Amino acid sequence: MKVAFVTMRYGTGVIGGAEAFCEIIAEHMSGFWDVDVLTTTATDHFTWEKKFEAGKSRNNSVNVIRFDIDELKNLAHLGQLGHKLMAGKFAKEDELDWINTQGPLSKSMFDYIKKNINKYDAFFFWGYLFAHTYYGLQLAKGKSVLIPFIHDEPFFYFDVYNKIFSQADAIVFETPEEKKLLQKHRPYITKNSAIIGTKVDVPDDFADVEVPKKYRVKSPYLIYVGRIEPAKGVIDLINMFLEFKKDDKSDLKLVLVGNRNNELPESDDIIQLGPVFGSLKFKLISDAKILINPSPFESFSLVICEAWLTGVPVLVNGGCLVLQGQVNRSNSGLWYQSFHEFKVMINFLMKNSTLRHKMAENGKNYVKKNYSWPIIEKKYLSIVNVIAKQSRTLSV
Secondary structure (H helix, E strand, O other): OEEEEEOOOOOOOOOOHHHHHHHHHHHHHOOOOEEEEEEEOEOOOOOOOEOOOOEEEEEOOEEEEEEOOOOOOOHHHHHHHHHHHHOOOOOHHHHHHHHHHHOOOOHHHHHHHHHOHHHOOEEEEEOOOOHHHHHHHHOOOOOEEEEOOOOOOHHHHOHHHHHHHHHOOEEEEOOHHHHHHHHHHOOOOOOEEEEOOOOOOOOOOHHHOOOOHHHOOOOOEEEEEOOEOHHHOHHHHHHHHHHHHOOOOOOOEEEEEOOEOOOOOOOOOEEEEEOOOHHHHHHHHHOOOEEEEOOOOOOOOHHHHHHHHOOOOEEEEOOOHHHHHHHHHHOOEEEEOOHHHHHHHHHHHHOOHHHHHHHHHHHHHHHHHHOOHHHHHHHHHHHHHHHHHHHHHHHO
């Protein structure tokens, strides 16, 4: 079978949960399908600036076809729409304007999908929020699989998204909480679906890696890994940690790993490393006392699974039901919903090394039990087999 994965960004230099999932699944499932990744020439979702050349290339076992984006993101207009939304002045007609301004819009990608619809048995669209899915999925009727990465965020409730949730021929969820959220607010949507998640691996050699001295990283420290932006809760994390340090006399630091597009508070207690990849990233995680995910909006957290596999427990934002669910099901971390709880949880975990190790072990066992390739393969193969069967029936 031939399958297309449609995603806004793909490849080296791209940081993002949905994009990481797409790459992991595309490369592995290429052992079962002939996989083409349809993506853009951008690596930065803030601007959609061109970084790759358009055209075909090979990335490991996957064919990658890149398409130019029609225009850069209009940040000023997007900001105006955001202010209208927060002020409660957002009208229905603003919803499609928001999608178009958010992007990425690529006429050449949409034309390719339209012209090559019969070339593929299924199209997987990664991320409900962006324009590549909104317009692309509507062109792949009868063959579309939506992997939405739903967050409980204002945009999810836009009426304009009813179209893609209802038109998708199948939906793949990452967690039970994600599926429950869709069922609660769009109960009329009943179709071929599965909760799958993804395989999580860590390099075999990460424990042997030496952290460069220029990073100035010394134990003990907490670590955050991901996009450093307000929407991910990082600014709140920094402010809470600095407040925590007013009474904490230890050498505990907060290490931030990831791309940032905002000015952050300067402090000797916060170490900003920028993006780090491969074995070095996992070494930094494994040497931390606790990994923190402060995001209020998640559909599945890959990085907390990576922390468990490297032997580190997690502390997460309990305001995100997905993160709370992952931690509770695995019994491998704690969550907070206020500064007081944040402070209590850190102090509690830092004073209980035996508990930290036990939680990390619980998490490792949970990941290995629930996210093995045989389980994941079976579910993805079943989804596409059903889609292909339905498509053949409709074409007769």
